[in-house]
Amino acid sequence: xxxxxxxxxxxxATAAVAEAEPAAVEFEHVSIGFDGKPVLNDISFSAQSGxxxxxxxxxxxxKSVMLKLANALIAPDFGRIRxxxxxxxxxxxxxxFTFRDHIGxxxxxxxxxxxxxxxxxxxFRMREQKVDDETIxxxxxxxxxxxxxxxxxxxFPAELSGGMRxxxxxxxxxxxxxxxxxxxSPTGGLDPITSTTIIELVMKQRDVYESxxxxxxxxxxxxxxxxxxxxxxxxxxxxxxxxxxxxxNTVIMVLRNTGIAFSGSLLDLxxxxxxxITEYLAQ
Amino acid sequence: MPIGELLREKVLAVQEYxxxxxxxxxxxxxxxxxxxxLFTQADLIGFGSLPIVMLTGFFTGGVLALQSATTLAQxxxxxxxxxxxxxxxxxxxxxxxxxxxxxxRNASGMASELGSMQVTEQIDAMRALGTDPLKxxxxxxxxxxxxxxxxLTIISDALGTFxxxxxxTTMLGLEGAQYYxxxxxxxxxxxxxxxxxxPIFFGFIIATIGCYFGMSTRGGxxxxxxxxxxxxxxxxxxxxxxxFVISRLMIGVFGR
Numbered sequence: 001x002x003x004x005x006x007x008x009x010x011x012x013a014t015a016a017v018a019e020a021e022p023a024a025v026e027f028e029h030v031s032i033g034f035d036g037k038p039v040l041n042d043i044s045f046s047a048q049s050g051x052x053x054x055x056x057x058x059x060x061x062x063k064s065v066m067l068k069l070a071n072a073l074i075a076p077d078f079g080r081i082r083x084x085x086x087x088x089x090x091x092x093x094x095x096x097f098t099f100r101d102h103i104g105x106x107x108x109x110x111x112x113x114x115x116x117x118x119x120x121x122x123x124f125r126m127r128e129q130k131v132d133d134e135t136i137x138x139x140x141x142x143x144x145x146x147x148x149x150x151x152x153x154x155x156f157p158a159e160l161s162g163g164m165r166x167x168x169x170x171x172x173x174x175x176x177x178x179x180x181x182x183x184x185s186p187t188g189g190l191d192p193i194t195s196t197t198i199i200e201l202v203m204k205q206r207d208v209y210e211s212x213x214x215x216x217x218x219x220x221x222x223x224x225x226x227x228x229x230x231x232x233x234x235x236x237x238x239x240x241x242x243x244x245x246x247x248x249n250t251v252i253m254v255l256r257n258t259g260i261a262f263s264g265s266l267l268d269l270x271x272x273x274x275x276x277i278t279e280y281l282a283q
Numbered sequence: 284m285p286i287g288e289l290l291r292e293k294v295l296a297v298q299e300y301x302x303x304x305x306x307x308x309x310x311x312x313x314x315x316x317x318x319x320x321l322f323t324q325a326d327l328i329g330f331g332s333l334p335i336v337m338l339t340g341f342f343t344g345g346v347l348a349l350q351s352a353t354t355l356a357q358x359x360x361x362x363x364x365x366x367x368x369x370x371x372x373x374x375x376x377x378x379x380x381x382x383x384x385x386x387x388r389n390a391s392g393m394a395s396e397l398g399s400m401q402v403t404e405q406i407d408a409m410r411a412l413g414t415d416p417l418k419x420x421x422x423x424x425x426x427x428x429x430x431x432x433x434x435l436t437i438i439s440d441a442l443g444t445f446x447x448x449x450x451x452t453t454m455l456g457l458e459g460a461q462y463y464x465x466x467x468x469x470x471x472x473x474x475x476x477x478x479x480x481x482p483i484f485f486g487f488i489i490a491t492i493g494c495y496f497g498m499s500t501r502g503g504x505x506x507x508x509x510x511x512x513x514x515x516x517x518x519x520x521x522x523x524x525x526x527f528v529i530s531r532l533m534i535g536v537f538g539r
Binding site: 068071073093094097098100101103105107108109111112113114124125128129130172 | 403404405407413415
């Protein structure tokens with residue numbers, strides 16, 4: 001919440017007026033369906049700047065659809081979506097291409113361009129922005145160093161393991177330091193050790209650059225780890241938040257039957273007496 | 284599927300195809316322009332198709348001379364073989380056969396390449412990275428196909444006429460000078476114009492159909508296979524159908 005001073009017309013009084021900063025992501029009564037079947041129905045939520053919203057839920061509950069809606073890759077049937085206060089539903093597609101400079105996205109299967117090397121994949125957005133070669137090389141190496149994959153710079157996606165591809169996808173998403181990050185199942189199909197590495201990178205991005213994020217995952221342990229750990233810059237590793245604390249900027253949202261079954265902090269989730277949530281957590 | 288639903292689907296497909304074609308063309312006047320992609324595609328489509336187009340043109344001219352000379356000899360008109368081969372090649376067979384060969388090679392290639400990108404979310408990733416896939420992927424393919432097919436058709440026409448000449452002189456006992464004289468003498472500018480207008484339309488059909496089926500691919504690798512087949516079938520049928528329409532129009536305008 002930003003606060004500004006406002007002086008009246010005659011200059012006699014000064015009042016502190018609270019000016020609301022727009023939410024980074026805001027869904028207002030959003031509904032969408034495919035082939036006549038509703039997938040999301042009347043979804044409303046918002047994520048403030050710097051917040052991370054973790055989307056949990058069974059397969060087919062519309063988690064990935066929400067990310068695509070947030071990036072205007074698909075349009076809702078009803079409702080309004082605002083990103084940093086801009087209504088992306090009314091934005092022409094050509095303007096949206098420019099607006100996406102503020103948004104980084106990773107896809108379920110990485111979606112790396114298979115005919116381009118790791119360097120060119122990561123550099124893709126900057127090449128499109130006609131940035132000079134020297135800057136691109138420096139930023140590509142920086143991004144790859146962030147995901148600890150600088151050695152793979154000349155490799156092609158086919159030569160990388162699943163975990164490495166996800167890390168390259170993260171590097172590609174963060175190279176321009178977007179204000180909003182959308183992670184679609186970054187740990188899906190990966191072994192536990194690689195999954196932890198990916199979650200650590202997501203946490204590092206959250207805590208070091210304080211970007212807003214929506215993260216889709218099937219794994220409860222990902223949500224628990226992100227909520228109960230923080231990234232320590234001096235040790236360059238994640239650590240548990242002392243005193244069994246939880247990250248105040250991490251919100252968990254559980255989707256079920258086209259709607260939101262739960263939204264709140266990890267502690268609220270654990271305290272929830274909703275039978276579905278209790279059963280979901282027990283699985 | 285009920286007939287109403289089927290009709291709705293077909294109308295929607297035509298609408299999407301028209302939009303893609305319109306955007307692909309109007310993108311030529313909008314920045315950014317992907318010159319590197321244009322030249323890469325021109326190389327793949329133009330230079331890559333050269334061997335099959337040369338062989339097709341040469342042998343078509345040859346077989347045309349062979350077949351027509353046999354029939355013409357019955358009427359004592361074997362000497363006009365050159366005229367028949369050059370007119371057939373330049374007005375019809377050159378543009379149509381070259382387009383069908385390029386369609387088999389490139390419409391399928393475009394549909395499978397873009398289709399694979401679509402099912403692996405690379406097209407969505409491109410949009411998410413702020414790049415218009417129509418500008419980067421479709422427009423360069425459409426432009427390079429139109430330009431390269433134009434030149435490939437000229438090469439095919441020339442090789443077809445040459446192939447006919449070679450067969451006429453070596454196997455049919457015609458004089459080379461007589462063949463080429465007849466091939467040239469009866470050729471008029473409208474014939475050449477017709478032969479050069481056709482590949483412009485055919486190139487547009489090949490590229491837009493290939494890209495449309497690629498961009499609308501659904502259903503994994505099976506979907507990619509389906510799109511590839513559909514792209515070749517639809518573009519081939521449209522080439523032949525539009526050939527009839529263009530030919531009729533040209534006859535209406537130039538009287539030949």
